[in-house]
Amino acid sequence: MAEKVLMKGNEAIAEAAILAGCRHYFGYPITPQTEIAAYMAKKMPKIGGCFLQAESEVAAINMVYGVAGTGKRVMTSSSSPGISLKAEGLSYLAGSDLPSLVVNVQRGGPGLGGIQPSQSDYFQATKGGGHGDFRMIVLAPSSVQEMADLTIKGFDLAEKYRMTSMILADGTMGQMMEPVSLEAPELNEYDKSWAVTGTKCERNKNIINSLSLVPEELERLNFERYERYKAIEENEVMYEEYMMDDAEICISAFGIAARVAKNAINAARKEGIKAGLIRPITLWPFPNEAFRKAADKVDCFISVELSMGQMIEDIRLASECKKPVYLCNRVGGMIPSPEMVLESIKAHSKGGTK
Amino acid sequence: MTNKRIILFAGHYGSGKTNIAVNFSVRLKEEGFPVLIADLDIVNPYFRTKDSEKELAEKGIELICSEFANTNLDIPSLPKNMYRVVNDKKFRAVMDIGGDDAGAIALGRFAPFISEENDYEMIFVANFFRPLTRSAEEAYEVMQEIEAASSLKFTAIVNNSNLGSETTAEDIVTTFDETEKLSSLSSLPVLFTSCEKKLCEKIKNNGKVIFPLELQSKIF
Numbered sequence: 001m002a003e004k005v006l007m008k009g010n011e012a013i014a015e016a017a018i019l020a021g022c023r024h025y026f027g028y029p030i031t032p033q034t035e036i037a038a039y040m041a042k043k044m045p046k047i048g049g050c051f052l053q054a055e056s057e058v059a060a061i062n063m064v065y066g067v068a069g070t071g072k073r074v075m076t077s078s079s080s081p082g083i084s085l086k087a088e089g090l091s092y093l094a095g096s097d098l099p100s101l102v103v104n105v106q107r108g109g110p111g112l113g114g115i116q117p118s119q120s121d122y123f124q125a126t127k128g129g130g131h132g133d134f135r136m137i138v139l140a141p142s143s144v145q146e147m148a149d150l151t152i153k154g155f156d157l158a159e160k161y162r163m164t165s166m167i168l169a170d171g172t173m174g175q176m177m178e179p180v181s182l183e184a185p186e187l188n189e190y191d192k193s194w195a196v197t198g199t200k201c202e203r204n205k206n207i208i209n210s211l212s213l214v215p216e217e218l219e220r221l222n223f224e225r226y227e228r229y230k231a232i233e234e235n236e237v238m239y240e241e242y243m244m245d246d247a248e249i250c251i252s253a254f255g256i257a258a259r260v261a262k263n264a265i266n267a268a269r270k271e272g273i274k275a276g277l278i279r280p281i282t283l284w285p286f287p288n289e290a291f292r293k294a295a296d297k298v299d300c301f302i303s304v305e306l307s308m309g310q311m312i313e314d315i316r317l318a319s320e321c322k323k324p325v326y327l328c329n330r331v332g333g334m335i336p337s338p339e340m341v342l343e344s345i346k347a348h349s350k351g352g353t354k
Numbered sequence: 355m356t357n358k359r360i361i362l363f364a365g366h367y368g369s370g371k372t373n374i375a376v377n378f379s380v381r382l383k384e385e386g387f388p389v390l391i392a393d394l395d396i397v398n399p400y401f402r403t404k405d406s407e408k409e410l411a412e413k414g415i416e417l418i419c420s421e422f423a424n425t426n427l428d429i430p431s432l433p434k435n436m437y438r439v440v441n442d443k444k445f446r447a448v449m450d451i452g453g454d455d456a457g458a459i460a461l462g463r464f465a466p467f468i469s470e471e472n473d474y475e476m477i478f479v480a481n482f483f484r485p486l487t488r489s490a491e492e493a494y495e496v497m498q499e500i501e502a503a504s505s506l507k508f509t510a511i512v513n514n515s516n517l518g519s520e521t522t523a524e525d526i527v528t529t530f531d532e533t534e535k536l537s538s539l540s541s542l543p544v545l546f547t548s549c550e551k552k553l554c555e556k557i558k559n560n561g562k563v564i565f566p567l568e569l570q571s572k573i574f
Contacts, residue, residue: 006483006517008368015485031399031428042486114426115399172574175400177368179483179517259574333426337573 004179009147009169010035012180013103014043016148017075019184020155022101023049024074026063028056028082031115032171033105036077057082061089061102068098069208071195073155077103079171080121081112083129090164091130095210097194097225099158101151102136103167105174106306108333116333117171119255122310125168126284133222135229137165137236138283140254144178150281152185157236159190161228168283170306172256172335238281239290243269247276249349250294252315252325253304254280256335261304264341273349283311291318300348301325304341306334355381355545355563356510358475360439360447360468362461363512364504365479366487366496367397367453370514374479374548375450376406377567379415387446392439393419394460395452396430403450405570416445432460440467454496455503465505477545478508480536482515482529490535497540510545511537512565519572521549523556530560 007015014036017025025040037053044051054060060076067074078086083104093100106121108114125138137157139150147169154165196206212218240258243265244250253261258279268275278294280287294301300323303312309327316325328344330336361378363371372395379391391410393403403410404423411417418438420431439447451461468474478500480493487493501507515529526549537544546563554566 004483004517004520005485005488006368006481007485011485108426115428116424116426117400171400175398177518179520256574263573335574 004181006177007144007180008035008175008177009141009144010105010174011039012144012148012182013077013151013167014039015182016151017101017155018043018047018049019182020073020152021187022073022075022155023047024067024072025050025076026052026054026060026074027076027078028054028060030079030082032107032117032174033077033079033103035174036103036105057085058089061086064100064102065089065093065096065098068093068100069096069196071192071197073101073159075101075103077105079105079107080109080118083121083124087130090136091132091134092210093164094130094134094136094225095132096208097162098208099162100164101154101158101167102164103169106168106170108331114333115171117173117256117335118306118331118333119170119257120307120310120331121168122283122305122307125166126286126314129166134225135163135284137161137163137232138168139165140168140281140283141173142255142258142279142281144173144176145180147173148180148182156188160188161232162194163228168255170256233285236282237285237287237289239287240277240279240281241290242277242279244276244278244294246274247294247297248274248299249276249345250298250301251275251277251304251341251345252280252291252301252311253277254283254311257304257306260336260338261341263338264345267338267342268345273345275345286314286318288318291315292320295319295322298323299350302328302344302348304336305329306336307331355565356475358473359443359471360449360474362449362451362474362476362506363479364451364458364461364476364500364508365453366481366484366493367457368484369453369479369481369487370516370548371453371479372401372403372450373567373569374512374514374565375448376403376410377548377565379410379448380413380568382446382448383413383415388444390416390418390439390442390445390447392436392447392449393417393423394432394436394449395457396432396460397452397454397457399428430460436464440464440471443471451504455499458500458504461504461506468506475510476506476508478511478540478542479514480511480533482532483517483525490532490539493536494539508540508542511540511542512545513547514549516549521553523553526553526557527560530562
């Protein structure tokens, strides 16, 4: 194993991207993810890569589109309002079936909101992110080590399925420091015969485009894309279960909220309350099966979020509304405390006041 | 550890300047001095001196920081009463400088006053477990960049090498050589090695001056 270093979450993403072979980064600074760009600005010139601070988020995502068309690994990063600006580009990337990695280190919203942590871009990330029928693979890290590991994984999945992988982190994950060990991964080789690399007059030209003049053709492309999405739902779901074996209350939380929830669960267990956690690591595809199974065992779900309960709809769908889903949340840049989550667990446990 | 009136902590970002500055100001207060702590960080949005506001106030340590610290206003501003650091000479002043040369720029406007008074210790905080300062040479480079940006020269080094909550005594011991190397590269003395209180016992037999750190408890 590689030796450990102390890194900020944002730095870990940047270094992991470089280890994963990414040599093209385009971005525009925004708190709380600016360290990604700062790290790339320092490192890329030293390793023959390209760091470019674009004139705007819109420009950056279209630069990503350009490099992605050549089949090279490319990424951009931003925070909530900046991701909204990139929405058009995300749709064009999807419509052209291009692999890319996009990082969202979320801050409080809506609008300009604030610079403190948030998870309120869940809908935006998991239900589209732009116009048209499309999906992004959404990965939710819960430690600095996972910021790095999921970045590497994200590049791989993006190439495998020719689509965008999004790292959906929050400001705290981006800013907090933890020890990480980083190693260059073995890279899988995927077919890139679609890439625009120059024909050398030896093959027909490749065209990267999201415009379809014939509706039947556009329909066919959409159907094909959704076949791929189906394969992803079957093969790429990731989640962690914590103390779920005998759980009577199931907490659902991802990212920073899951860390708080674990502390609350440990405290609840000390008081004899059987609480457990399902932590989705892929937010899309959502771990439906885990929640469906849990619904037959537990009394209720509590979704711990830094949003107004955006994940609740997915929990209800996955659990087929068999058990109630309660919300324990803070928003606007605030983080629920373990005590607050414990109170919620107590209130909804058997004999609680509900 | 130093009798200077102004004690500045600067270094690569993430090296632990804020933790040391807060702990150092507490130490000075316990020694009976009136103490000011000034947060000059114009880089970091989270995890700032202001996080310790309550503890500092309870101990009677005055905190000067941006009125926008820990709010949603993302603006690199310093309050006007920051000048108390250089004007109010009855206080021992601890200054927490933002990371790297980018953070040290904020120090420039106070540098002429600090130089003129010439009663300061400017301390380079080194953490050799940070990826961009793994060696004495890399740390020395950062040191020179900070000096150029701040218009002030370092006078001492502290070794704050750590891996966060996973730090072991052995980890710290492995950084002693690099610290000595940085000391000879820069011709500056090593003031102390700092580490979490619980690790102090385990490294004290190495003949080093140890400065124990009380760290903030985490909720996640």
